[in-house]
Amino acid sequence: MPLLASDKTxxxxxxxxxxxxxxLQEKVQSVFSHQLAEAAGVSATQVRRxxxxxxxxxxxxxxxxxxxxxxxxxxxxxxxxxxxxxxxxVGNLGLAILxxxxxxxxxLKITAAFDNDPDKADHxxxxxxxxxxxxxxxxxxxxxxATAIITVPAEQAQDVCDLLVDAGAKGILNFAPVxxxxxxxxxxxxxxxxxxxxxxxxxxxxx
Amino acid sequence: MPLLASDKTxxxxxxxxxxxxxxLQEKVQSVFSHQLAEAAGVSATQVRRxxxxxxxxxxxxxxxxxxxxxxxxxxxxxxxxxxxxxxxxVGNLGLAILxxxxxxxxxLKITAAFDNDPDKADHxxxxxxxxxxxxxxxxxxxxxxATAIITVPAEQAQDVCDLLVDAGAKGILNFAPVxxxxxxxxxxxxxxxxxxxxxxxxxxxxx
DNA sequence: TAGATTGTTAATCGATTAACAATC
DNA sequence: TAGATTGTTAATCGATTAACAATC
Numbered sequence: 001m002p003l004l005a006s007d008k009t010x011x012x013x014x015x016x017x018x019x020x021x022x023x024l025q026e027k028v029q030s031v032f033s034h035q036l037a038e039a040a041g042v043s044a045t046q047v048r049r050x051x052x053x054x055x056x057x058x059x060x061x062x063x064x065x066x067x068x069x070x071x072x073x074x075x076x077x078x079x080x081x082x083x084x085x086x087x088x089x090v091g092n093l094g095l096a097i098l099x100x101x102x103x104x105x106x107x108l109k110i111t112a113a114f115d116n117d118p119d120k121a122d123h124x125x126x127x128x129x130x131x132x133x134x135x136x137x138x139x140x141x142x143x144x145x146a147t148a149i150i151t152v153p154a155e156q157a158q159d160v161c162d163l164l165v166d167a168g169a170k171g172i173l174n175f176a177p178v179x180x181x182x183x184x185x186x187x188x189x190x191x192x193x194x195x196x197x198x199x200x201x202x203x204x205x206x207x
Numbered sequence: 208m209p210l211l212a213s214d215k216t217x218x219x220x221x222x223x224x225x226x227x228x229x230x231l232q233e234k235v236q237s238v239f240s241h242q243l244a245e246a247a248g249v250s251a252t253q254v255r256r257x258x259x260x261x262x263x264x265x266x267x268x269x270x271x272x273x274x275x276x277x278x279x280x281x282x283x284x285x286x287x288x289x290x291x292x293x294x295x296x297v298g299n300l301g302l303a304i305l306x307x308x309x310x311x312x313x314x315l316k317i318t319a320a321f322d323n324d325p326d327k328a329d330h331x332x333x334x335x336x337x338x339x340x341x342x343x344x345x346x347x348x349x350x351x352x353a354t355a356i357i358t359v360p361a362e363q364a365q366d367v368c369d370l371l372v373d374a375g376a377k378g379i380l381n382f383a384p385v386x387x388x389x390x391x392x393x394x395x396x397x398x399x400x401x402x403x404x405x406x407x408x409x410x411x412x413x414x
Numbered sequence: 415t416a417g418a419t420t421g422t423t424a425a426t427c428g429a430t431t432a433a434c435a436a437t438c
Numbered sequence: 439t440a441g442a443t444t445g446t447t448a449a450t451c452g453a454t455t456a457a458c459a460a461t462c
Contacts, residue, residue: 171411
């Protein structure tokens, strides 16, 4: 009975939450596994299995209650309090991500950005305070930050990663196109846009 | 003998190419599977297996020749000619991605951007010409575009996706946090940054 | 040759799917 | 009850890893 959520399972559950939130705004009260499956692009069995992981029970013939399901998903995915996130590298991509997440997720909020450029330190960008990189450990401790986003160029990514781990980061979202070396029990989630684009192009050509 | 590249395999091979390019600039001539494995964050056996897929043979004791390996990878991943890519949705994220890819990949180039905002049409942004959305089919046909990037808000993603498929897109890189419905033989590659951040935070908390 | 690395097979592992009993 | 959907098990599928023979 593998009730611990795996990598892929957590990804799907996070997507379900967003789809359900949309349904809630449209005043939809309950949803069937096959409806959720179609919206998420997975199989209905998959959805039912994921509901098990969330620990939420549906009712035969009536499906899943949208509102209480969102709450159950939140209990699995979210930290007890709102969680503070840091971002390192306020370039084009960093700025776009700050703006992308600004006000979007109620449970995860980017509260500190770091950059070596002195012009950026001490400014507020998209609702996020910007600091010099050397202040990292201090800010992490003050704000209780354990999750960080890396948006620096590939050459600097490993150095930044080491700094983050020293400062106390436990989960890292890495946008730089390199594999990061980290101690065990530190989780790295990679978003490699170049690879993703090459995959889209490759599979578009040869199916 | 599964010599057709799978989803994950293509991702890794694309990453190898970038790591090898760096080595080439440092005048490194040959590389061992375990060195490449460490840089990419995978196992050495995995690397050797992927080399098989690429169809490139290494030499025992001497490893893989960096330069000719890059060429072999290119033959697998790249279209015969340079490939034109389109982007739809010139908001914050779209702009960042245009700038991110500008001059980065020699084989994939974003040559057309689309947006409904009339202020953006007919401008050139990060080396990319911007068009009104209704010109899509026309531009795709002229430029032979078969790969597209979706950076519009979630609510508009499915509509844009339908337009793209009609215009002739075969591979789609989707940044909107929804599952897209497409005909068979159209490949969708999803990049869901919210989900990725939630995964990083979740696994950072509970290992 | 001895040593190190590659190519390749077989075993393992995990995730997905199919099938069906349980439930309202 | 009949019908539809859920919960859960068993079977399938694919990807990863471990092991070893082949090679320079």
